[in-house]
Structure formats: structure tokens, C-alpha cells
Amino acid sequence: MLKFCLKRLAFLPLVMFGVTFLxxxxxxxxxxxxxxxxxxxxxxxxxxxxxxxxxxxxxxxxPVQYAIWLKQVVRGDLGYSETAKMPVAEAIRAFFPxxxxxxxxxxxxxxxxxxxxxxxxxxxxxxxxxxxxxFVAITGYSLPSFVLGLVLLMVFYGxxxxxxxxxxxxxxxxxxxxxxxxxxxxxxxxxCLLNREGGAxxxxxxxxxxxxxxxLYISVALLLRITRSSMLEELSKDYVRTAxxxxxxxxxxxRKHALANALIPVVTLSSLLFIGLLGGVVITETxxxxxxxxxxxxxxxxxxxxxxxxxxxxxxxxxxVMANLISDxxxxxxxxxxxxxG
Amino acid sequence: MPRLxxxxxxxxxxxxxxxxxxxxxxxxxxxxxxPVLAPPEAGTRDAYIIPQTGYSPxxxxxxxxxxxxxxxxxxDLYYGMVWGTRTAFKVALKVVxxxxxxxxxxxxxxxxxxxxxxxCLMRFTDVVLAFPDLVLAVVIVAIMGPSLEHVMYSVxxxxxPSYARLMRGDVMSVKxxxxxxxxxxxxxxxxxxxxxHIIPNSIYPVLVVASLSTGSVVxxxxxxxxxxxxAPVGYADWxxxxxxxxxWILGSxxxxxxxxxxxxxxxxxxxxxxxxxxxxxxxxxxxxxPRQK
Numbered sequence: 029m030l031k032f033c034l035k036r037l038a039f040l041p042l043v044m045f046g047v048t049f050l051x052x053x054x055x056x057x058x059x060x061x062x063x064x065x066x067x068x069x070x071x072x073x074x075x076x077x078x079x080x081x082x083x084x085x086x087x088x089x090x091p092v093q094y095a096i097w098l099k100q101v102v103r104g105d106l107g108y109s110e111t112a113k114m115p116v117a118e119a120i121r122a123f124f125p126x127x128x129x130x131x132x133x134x135x136x137x138x139x140x141x142x143x144x145x146x147x148x149x150x151x152x153x154x155x156x157x158x159x160x161x162x163f164v165a166i167t168g169y170s171l172p173s174f175v176l177g178l179v180l181l182m183v184f185y186g187x188x189x190x191x192x193x194x195x196x197x198x199x200x201x202x203x204x205x206x207x208x209x210x211x212x213x214x215x216x217x218x219x220c221l222l223n224r225e226g227g228a229x230x231x232x233x234x235x236x237x238x239x240x241x242x243x244l245y246i247s248v249a250l251l252l253r254i255t256r257s258s259m260l261e262e263l264s265k266d267y268v269r270t271a272x273x274x275x276x277x278x279x280x281x282x283r284k285h286a287l288a289n290a291l292i293p294v295v296t297l298s299s300l301l302f303i304g305l306l307g308g309v310v311i312t313e314t315x316x317x318x319x320x321x322x323x324x325x326x327x328x329x330x331x332x333x334x335x336x337x338x339x340x341x342x343x344x345x346x347x348x349v350m351a352n353l354i355s356d357x358x359x360x361x362x363x364x365x366x367x368x369x370g
Numbered sequence: 371m372p373r374l375x376x377x378x379x380x381x382x383x384x385x386x387x388x389x390x391x392x393x394x395x396x397x398x399x400x401x402x403x404x405p406v407l408a409p410p411e412a413g414t415r416d417a418y419i420i421p422q423t424g425y426s427p428x429x430x431x432x433x434x435x436x437x438x439x440x441x442x443x444x445x446d447l448y449y450g451m452v453w454g455t456r457t458a459f460k461v462a463l464k465v466v467x468x469x470x471x472x473x474x475x476x477x478x479x480x481x482x483x484x485x486x487x488x489x490c491l492m493r494f495t496d497v498v499l500a501f502p503d504l505v506l507a508v509v510i511v512a513i514m515g516p517s518l519e520h521v522m523y524s525v526x527x528x529x530x531p532s533y534a535r536l537m538r539g540d541v542m543s544v545k546x547x548x549x550x551x552x553x554x555x556x557x558x559x560x561x562x563x564x565x566x567h568i569i570p571n572s573i574y575p576v577l578v579v580a581s582l583s584t585g586s587v588v589x590x591x592x593x594x595x596x597x598x599x600x601a602p603v604g605y606a607d608w609x610x611x612x613x614x615x616x617x618w619i620l621g622s623x624x625x626x627x628x629x630x631x632x633x634x635x636x637x638x639x640x641x642x643x644x645x646x647x648x649x650x651x652x653x654x655x656x657x658x659x660p661r662q663k
Contacts, residue, residue, distance in 0.1 A: 046497030057513050163386070166652075170645035172589045174596045175612065175637035182619045182633060187626040310504045311593050322502075329508035330597065337509060344502040 029360070036353045040346065047345045048338055052094045055334065060086040066110075066332055097338075107335030111327045116339035119324060124343070125214040126195065127313070127320035131305040132215075133236055134243045139298055142248045143291070146255025150290075151282060153260060161252070169249035173242055177315035180238050191238045193317045200228045239316045243309060247301065254297050259290040292363045296355045303351030377657045387656075390649025393642055401455040408452040418453050418606045420445040429618055429629045439631040441614045445604055447631065451639055453606035458643055461522055461591045462584050469526045469587075470580050473533025474573060480534070481541030482564050492538065495531045503528045504593065511599040518601040521594045525587060532583075533576050540572035547571075574658050582651035585644040592640055608643075611636040 055063065064080040081087055085096055100107065106116035114122070149161040184191045196204070196216070203209060203225060204216065212222050217236075220229035262268065263286050271281045310322035317323075321340060328336030381387040400407065410417040423436075424444045432439040438447035480491040498506070510524035544550065545568055553563050594600050595609025596616075603610070615632030622628045 042493070043497060043500045046493065047500055050497055050501075051509065054509060054513055159386075166386075166648055167641075167645060170585055170648050171641050172592055172596075172637075172644070174593060175633070175640060178612070178615065178619055178633045179637065182627065182630065186620045310502070311596070314597070325502065325505045326508050326597065329505050330512055330599070332509075332512050337505065341501060341505055344505065345500040348500045 029357070033353065033357070036349070036356070040349045043345050043349050044342055047341055048097075049094060051338060051341060052090060052097070055332075056090050058332075063334075066334065069110075106339050109324075109328060109336035109339065110333040111331055111336050112324055116335050119336070120321070120339060120343060121214075123319060123321045123324045125216070126318065127306060127309065127322060129215050129217060130236055130239055130243075130309065130313075130318065130320060131302065134240045134247075134305060135298075135302050137240070137244050138248050138251060138301065141244065142251030143255050143294060145248075146252040146294075147259055147282070147287065147290075149252070150256045150259035150263065162256075165249035165252045168245040168247075171246060173246050173312045174315050176242050176245065177238070177312060180242060181316070184238060191234055193238070193315075194235060195319050196228070196231050196235055200231045203228050235318070239309075239312050239318055242312050242316075243305065246312075247305070251294065251297065251301065255290065255294050258293050259286060262286040262290045292359070295362045296359045299355040299358055300351050303347045303354075306347055380657050381653050384653070384656075386649050387653035390646050390651075390653060393646030394650055397455050397459070397643055397646065400452060401459050404452050404456055408449045418457065420450045420453070420604050420606055422446075422604065429615075429632050431628070432631055438635050441611060441632055442618065443603070443614075445611075445614070447611065447635055450606045450611050451608070451635060454608045454611065454636070454639070455643075457518070457601070457605075457607045458588060458640075461518070461525075462588050462647065465522050465525045465529065465587050465591065466580055466584050469530040470533055470576060472526065472530040474537050474569065474576060476530070477534035477537025477576075478541050478564060478569055478572075481538040482545060482560075482568060484542075488538070491534070495534050498528065499531045499535075501528070503590065507590065507594060508597065508599065511594060516599045516602075518595075518605065518607060521591055521600045524594070525591050529583070529587060529590075533579065536579060537572065537576050540575055541568055544568050544572045578651075578655045578658050581654040582648070584651060585647040588640070588644050588647065608636045608640050612640070 060081050061077060063086050064077050064084070065074075067080050067084065068074060068077070085093055088096075104117075108114070109116045109119045112119035112122070145161045145165075149158045152158050180191075181193060185193060195201075204211075204219070209219070209223055209225075211219055213219055216232045217229060220226075220232060263282075268281060268286055271285050272278070276285075306321075309320065310326045312318070313320045313323035314326060321343065324336065325340035325344070327333075328340060381391060405417070411421055414421075422444050423440065423446065426444055427442050429442050430436065430440045430444070436446050436448060438451060440446055441450070476491050476495070480488040507521075507524040507528050510527055511520045514520040514523070550563060550567055553567050558566075591600070592609030592612070595607055596613045598613055601607040601610050603614070612633065615629070615636070618629035618632050620626065
């Protein structure tokens with residue numbers, strides 16, 4: 029097991045290298061002047077274009093530029109993100125907890141709803157419950173997050189004023205930036221509770237309800253499908269027939285026998301889902317103006333904020349490799365028949 | 371065509387598949403009949419440019435003159451929806467078609483030749499897969515400049531890897547089969563073996579996945595348009611029309627749903643279009659995938 033993990037972790041730098049190298053390659057399609065102009069904020073500085081090109085070595089061959097950047101990263105300097113208006117490392121520290129919080133709030137409801145209705149749908153296959161569940165699931169899967177997001181905002185913010193977009197209201201903003209507010213965990217909801225700021229806690233949760241609901245409705249279909257098909261497969265197997273023939277009540281057959289085996293693919297998929305939420309809730313965060321890692325990444329990409337894109341992509345690539353690793357390990361943990369390594 | 375007949379039989383049995391066929395059929399009819407349903411004004415050079423009546427920034431509600439109302443800047447929503455159907459089909463079919471071709475060729479080559487060709491191609495595929503889809507797509511469009519054409523390229527660039535992976539696995543198993551050895555013994559060239567024997571026998575899983583992912587391709591392309599990276603303002607494209615509605619979710623004081631049409635009409639169109647493809651994809655899977663029977 030350890031050998032397997034180490035082997036997979038050795039793959040990590042390779043992916044990081046590939047991802048960043050590919051980005052550098054894409055950027056070569058812009059002329060050095062254009063890339064230099066990305067560093068310039070004031071039109072009066074335009075006369076110094078050549079100096080900027082010189083300073084950042086933008087005319088050098090691409091591998092050389094890449095090597096220069098790599099040297100910086102090794103020294104721990106990820107650069108300055110123009111879109112976040114702060115250094116990349118700091119931006120990651122600022123945006124990642126927000127996304128992590130949102131992911132936590134979304135993940136468990138998805139798991140519960142997906143597995144519950146997936147099992148229900150399999151047990152009552154081709155009955156009304158099954159049809160309705162599957163239809164609702166496929167509509168969620170077909171709904172673009174920005175459409176659902178805008179509609180939810182229209183109703184729950186525009187009409188009812190219940191759930192505003194953004195991260196928190198101005199009051200909470202002021203509160204969390206006070207010196208007396210201690211940041212214990214970086215997760216705002218928890219920090220509010222630990223600081224005994226009930227009002228701020230409610231406010232922060234209120235801002236996460238709509239994005240969480242959007243993500244739930246859109247992402248639950250996949251889990252539901254996997255649960256259903258895996259459950260159907262198990263229910264058709266011989267050991268289930270044996271259990272029924274023994275005269276076990278159907279409830280026990282389903283819960284104790286079939287479900288335990290049917291959940292194996294669900295567990296592995298859910299780790300991918302968790303990391304997927306962490307890395308890729310770009311549009312949902314954008315629609316709800318939620319300051320997370322996805323919104324930052326896409327803003328950086330839109331404005332060609334090179335250090336920002338490199339930083340957020342490296343984080344996503346890291347999560348991607350870890351997700352695959354964890355999912356393979358979970359596979360071995362929940363299913364003793366499988367041995368990784370070999 | 372007994373095969374088509376059998377396919378139709380499968381579809382007919384399932385109301386959900388029928389719904390999918392009906393939805394895509396409806397949109398296809400709208401796309402084909404676009405010049406009849408929403409005739410462009412005489413003398414327009416590009417029928418995809420939505421006619422504008424005035425320049426007032428506020429959207430106007432549906433009326434007799436504008437069946438679906440207007441967006442901000444007074445673009446006629448009905449016209450945009452009708453011609454946008456053509457855009458949607460164009461994007462969906464082009465992107466899925468080309469990414470399948472790229473995936474089949476690269477995955478096929480990797481599986482067929484093995485060795486370092488396989489190693490290089492698959493490590494490259496892994497790298498592209500490790501990218502957050504949308505971020506890579508946005509970078510590509512940002513570098514090339516915003517346009518619908520570039521949105522299509524960038525979505526292709528992020529969607530071929532899954533086909534390549536799938537294809538590689540299938541080619542690897544098919545190339546060990548006896549009929550390939552037989553073809554080789556008869557002196558067939560590599561190209562002939564690959565294109566006449568291996569690809570036709572390993573492409574079905576790719577086609578199944580392609581039909582299942584058409585819907586999400588449409589969503590990704592629309593999301594890029596929503597971010598303002600797609601067609602220019604005023605071009606008949608659903609995602610772009612939704613991005614125009616972003617400032618109008620609040621309505622006016624006293625009437626919070628004043629501008630509902632700017633979100634709902636293009637939103638429902640995208641939703642139904644994607645739903646149609648997803649239901650159709652399910653049907654295709656049931657028809658092509660023998661394990662499901």
C-alpha cells in the first residue's frame with residue numbers, strides 16, 4: 029500500500045510540470061509586447077514596455093522563461109496575482125477556505141440525497157418513484173448552473189430578500205476584520221461560532237445556502253445514477269437470492285447485504301466528487317459572486333493574470349492527483365477483495 | 371434497415387427516450403425553419419445578428435410586437451432564440467464531432483502502436499485531464515480573443531482526452547483479436563488494419579460516451595458565452611443572451627419579476643436542449659451498449 033502511494037505521489041510533480049509547461053506554451057501565442065502589457069497598469073508606463081520585456085525576459089526562448097519561473101517557485105515565490113490584488117500564496121490562503129467551506133456544506137447533502145434516492149429508485153425499479161427520481165435527476169443534470177443560479181437569485185434575493193449573493197454583509201465584513209476576531213480555523217462559519225458571534229454565523233450560512241442548493245441539484249444526478257445501477261446489479265446476484273430464500277425480511281436483505289456491496293463504487297466516486305467540488309465550482313461561484321478559488325481562477329484566466337492562473341491551476345492539478353490517489357485507496361479499504369500495488 | 375427499426379423499437383418503449391427525440395426534433399425543426407419563423411430584415415448581411423429596435427438600456431416585456439420581449443439594448447429575444455437554435459446545433463455537433471475525431475485518432479494510435487508513442491500520448495492526455503476544464507478553456511479563449519469560433523476550439527481542446535482514453539483501452543483489447551492477426555497475415559498495411567478493422571470494432575463505447583456528453587458540451591460552451599468570452603453582443607447565441615440578463619435579476623421596485631423573460635426564456639431553451647440530448651444519449655447507450663440489455 030505504501031509503495032503504491034509513493035509511486036502515485038511521484039507522479040504528482042510530473043503532472044504539475046506538464047500543466048504549467050502547457051500553460052507557458054499557450055502563452056507563447058501572445059507577442060512579448062502583449063505579455064509585457066499585462067504587467068502595466070497605467071497608460072503612462074507604456075513607454076517602459078521594452079524595459080518590462082527585458083526585466084521579465086519575455087523575449088527569451090520559452091524553456092528559458094519557464095526555467096526562470098520554476099526557479100522562483102522553488103524559492104517559494106509564486107508571484108503576484110493582479111486579479112486578487114495580493115500575492116498568489118496569500119490569495120490561495122484567502123480563497124481556498126471559502127471554497128472548502130462551501131464544498132463541505134454541499135457534499136454531505138449530495139451524498140445523503142444521492143444514496144437514499146439511488147437505493148429507493150433501484151428497489152422500486154420501473155415504478156413511479158423510480159421514474160420520478162430519475163426524471164428529477166436528469167433535469168438537474170441538464171440545467172446549467174448559471175441558469176439555475178440566476179433564477180434562484182431572482183426569487184430568493186430579488187423577491188424574498190432571504191439569501192443575498194456574496195460572502196457576507198458589510199457588518200460581518202467589518203466584524204471579521206476586527207483585531208478582536210480570532211481566526212482559529214480559517215473556516216468562517218466555525219470561526220464565528222468559536223468567537224461567539226451568532227449573528228455573523230447566521231449571516232455567513234445564509235450566503236452559502238443558494239450556491240449550495242445549486243450545486244446539490246446539479247451534482248446529485250451522477251451519484252444517484254451510480255448508486256442505482258450498482259444497487260440493481262447487486263440485487264440480481266446469487267447471494268441476495270440466497271438471503272431471500274433463507275427467509276430474511278426484505279429490509280435486512282437490502283440494508284445489510286446488497287447495500288454494503290453496492291456502496292463500493294459510490295465511495296470511490298464520492299472522493300472524486302468532493303475534489304471536483306473543491307476544484308471546479310467556477311460558474312456557481314461566479315454567479316453568486318462567492319469569493320472562492322473557482323471564481324478567482326476564471327477571473328485570472330479571463331484577464332490573463334499569469335501568476336494567478338498558474339497558481340490556481342497548480343492547486344487544481346494537485347487536488348486532481350490527490351483525488352485519484354484517495355479514490356484508489358478508498359477502493360482498497362472498502363473492498364477487501366481488491367489489493368492495490370502489484 | 372433492421373438496425374434502425376430495432377433502435378426505434380427500443381426508443382418507443384421508453385417515454386423518456388421519446389421525450390428526448392421529441393425535444394431534439396422540435397429544436398431541429400426550429401433551426402431548419404428559422405428563416406420562416408423569424409425572417410431577417412431585407413438586406414441584412416448576417417442573419418445571425420439580432421435586429422435592434424432602439425438603444426434603451428432597459429429590457430422590455432413581451433408584447434405583440436416582440437413576442438418574447440427584448441433584452442437590454444433592445445435586441446429582439448424571439449429572433450435571438452430562433453436563430454440561436456442554429457448556433458446551438460452548430461456548436462454541439464461541431465465540438466462533439468471534432469473532439470471525437472481527435473480522441474479516436476490519438477487514442478487509437480496510442481493503443482495500436484503502444485510503447486513510447488502510447489506513453490507520450492497518454493501522459494499528455496493526463497496533463498490535459500488534470501486541468502480544471504473551464505480554466506483551461508478560458509485561458510485558450512482569452513489568448514485567442516473572444517469569439518464563438520474560439521469558444522468551440524477551446525471546448526474541443528478540453529473534451530477530447532476522455533475519448534482518447536476510452537479509445538486506447540478498446541483498441542488495446544481489439545488488436546489482440548484473431549481477425550486482426552488474420553488481416554496482418556494477409557499483408558494488410560498498418561493504416562488499413564487500424565482504419566478498416568480496429569477502429570470500426572472499438573468505436574461504439576466512444577460513440578456512447580459522445581452522445582451522453584453532448585449536453586454537457588452545450589453547457590460548457592454556453593458557460594463561456596455567459597462569461598462574456600463567446601459571440602459578440604447581439605449575436606444569436608443563447609448563452610450570450612443569458613449573460614445579457616445578468617444585470618436584470620432584481621427587477622424594479624414594486625415589481626421584482628419585471629424582467630423575468632430575460633432569464634427564463636433563454637434559460638428554458640438551453641435547459642430543454644440539453645435535456646433532449648441527455649435523454650437521447652441515454653437511449654443511444656441502451657441501443658449500442660449490449661451489456662445494458
